[in-house]
Amino acid sequence: MREIEKYIENMDITGEAPVNEPERQYYFIKKARDYVKSTSEEIGRPLTFCVTTFGCQMNARDSEKLVGVLEKIGYVEEPDEEKADFVIFNTCTVRENANMRVYGRLGQLKRNKKANPHMMIGLCGCMMQEPEVVEKLKKQYRYVDIIFGTHNIYKFAELIVTRFESERMVIDIWKDTDKIVEDLPSERKFSFKSGVNIMFGCNNFCSYCIVPYVRGRERSRNPKDIIREIENLVADGVVEVMLLGQNVNSYGKNLEEPMTFAQLLQEIEKIEGLERIRFMTSHPKDLSDELIEVMRNSKKICKHLHLPVQSGSTEILKKMNRRYTKEQYLELVRKIKEAVPDISLTTDIIVGFPGETEEDFLETMDVVKQVRYDSAFTFIYSKRTGTPAAVMENQIPDDVVKDRFDRLLKEVQTISAEVCCIHEGTTQPALVESMNDHDETLVTGRLSNNLLVHFKGDESLIGKIVDVHLKECKGFYYLGEMV
Ligand code: 5AD
Ligand code: SF4
Numbered sequence: 355m356r357e358i359e360k361y362i363e364n365m366d367i368t369g370e371a372p373v374n375e376p377e378r379q380y381y382f383i384k385k386a387r388d389y390v391k392s393t394s395e396e397i398g399r400p401l402t403f404c405v406t407t408f409g410c411q412m413n414a415r416d417s418e419k420l421v422g423v424l425e426k427i428g429y430v431e432e433p434d435e436e437k438a439d440f441v442i443f444n445t446c447t448v449r450e451n452a453n454m455r456v457y458g459r460l461g462q463l464k465r466n467k468k469a470n471p472h473m474m475i476g477l478c479g480c481m482m483q484e485p486e487v488v489e490k491l492k493k494q495y496r497y498v499d500i501i502f503g504t505h506n507i508y509k510f511a512e513l514i515v516t517r518f519e520s521e522r523m524v525i526d527i528w529k530d531t532d533k534i535v536e537d538l539p540s541e542r543k544f545s546f547k548s549g550v551n552i553m554f555g556c557n558n559f560c561s562y563c564i565v566p567y568v569r570g571r572e573r574s575r576n577p578k579d580i581i582r583e584i585e586n587l588v589a590d591g592v593v594e595v596m597l598l599g600q601n602v603n604s605y606g607k608n609l610e611e612p613m614t615f616a617q618l619l620q621e622i623e624k625i626e627g628l629e630r631i632r633f634m635t636s637h638p639k640d641l642s643d644e645l646i647e648v649m650r651n652s653k654k655i656c657k658h659l660h661l662p663v664q665s666g667s668t669e670i671l672k673k674m675n676r677r678y679t680k681e682q683y684l685e686l687v688r689k690i691k692e693a694v695p696d697i698s699l700t701t702d703i704i705v706g707f708p709g710e711t712e713e714d715f716l717e718t719m720d721v722v723k724q725v726r727y728d729s730a731f732t733f734i735y736s737k738r739t740g741t742p743a744a745v746m747e748n749q750i751p752d753d754v755v756k757d758r759f760d761r762l763l764k765e766v767q768t769i770s771a772e773v774c775c776i777h778e779g780t781t782q783p784a785l786v787e788s789m790n791d792h793d794e795t796l797v798t799g800r801l802s803n804n805l806l807v808h809f810k811g812d813e814s815l816i817g818k819i820v821d822v823h824l825k826e827c828k829g830f831y832y833l834g835e836m837v
Pocket of ligand 2: 564600
């Protein structure tokens with residue numbers, strides 16, 4: 355980060371913007387700084403921003419990049435969206451209800467904009483990659499200032515300058531990209547852990563999923579760039595990284611010198627000072643024996659695997675284009691549990707996919723009972739325009755879906771409470787993440803298997819890994835004692 359500041363300061367903004375990235379963005383960051391400074395002086399207080407993130411870890415990481423740019427420009431964070439001068443929604447569109455929430459929040463912001471002449475609204479993320487959404491915004495939400503997508507998030511500073519220099523709504527959406535821009539500022543939410551993108555996009559085209567259309571084709575980052583980023587993070591106090599990708603198991607296939615995800619993990623493992631490695635998301639069809647072997651032997655890879663099953667019915671899995679059967683999934687789980695006996699498994703499940711019969715649903719329940727997940731995210735199927743499943747026959751009536759969803763949730767929760775408790779009485783390392791929300795004498799730590807434990811401690815422990823005796827299981831978390 356300090357390096358970047360030096361580059362920005364040395365930028366000459368009297369001439370044309372450089373053509374190459376990231377220098378071009380350094381130029382716009384410096385330029386935007388002047389605008390923000392003069393407005394702040396005019397109104398006698400700093401300009402503030404609030405970034406709200408919807409959706410997944412990938413978006414959370416993108417938001418850190420947005421915050422990095424905003425802080426470099428001179429904006430100050432304001433947690434209350436109602437009070438901020440610049441409100442940014444980093445959107446998700448994986449299910450329809452996420453979209454509705456964004457429109458609702460935008461409606462509320464209209465009032466604030468009328469009252470505050472300096473206020474700006476920015477929209478970005480997956481939802482903006484849908485042409486119908488942008489059309490709707492152009493017609494019904496004229497007061498939005500900046501709209502951009504998932505492929506050109508690195509241009510944020512440039513778009514802000516464009517907005518400052520014109521009175522128009524600035525819209526910049528790309529259909530796809532093969533570009534990855536390195537070395538941009540980012541502001542981490544936690545000092546001791548960080549997400550690290552290892553790849554972008556998805557090539558799987560599961561038939562219900564809009565992600566391949568809004569995040570584009572799979573692109574892997576160069577391993578050298580990933581390692582360098584993690585080394586810098588470690589030098590800056592980070593002890594845990596979460597490697598992020600829509601489908602991390604197919605990492606490296608399209609690199610100039612192809613490399614497997616398992617090989618990348620082994621390289622990351624060598625980084626001195628790094629204590630814990632997590633990753634998500636794993637597609638079952640691409641999870642290799644090589645990876646299982648690496649997990650078995652690793653000292654740093656956490657004992658947690660998120661392995662979305664989506665459905666337990668081979669018939670439905672075929673329609674979902676998941677490219678594995680119920681039996682293959684269960685066999686994979688068996689192999690993983692054999693290699694890493696104390697691993698915690700979590701999953702995603704969709705209920706009510708078109709054509710799902712009661713028998714299909716019972717197959718899903720059967721997988722849940724056999725695997726015994728530590729936790730499962732359960733979703734009601736949401737029809738996404740443009741995906742193959744949206745035009746499939748036999749969409750399931752709401753009441754049937756709701757009934758199945760409730761039954762599934764109950765099963766998942768019962769099992770989860772039992773599975774979580776099996777560690778009671780053991781002592782395990784926990785990374786202390788925060789003070790406890792409800793009791794200021796307690797801190798909250800995360801175990802390797804991703805469960806939380808609360809125990810006596812103070813702020814000085816935050817960011818440290820300490821051994822904790824897990825005294826009592828409370829269903830989804832533990833009460834413990836530092837040893
Ligand atoms: N409807 C419901 N859930 C979906 N997911 C993805 N697309 C849809 C959809 N159209 C779920 C999947 C995925 C998770 C991130 O979101 O379970 O793993
Ligand atoms: Fe969507 Fe399937 Fe890609 Fe996951 S793997 S992002 S569910 S298309």
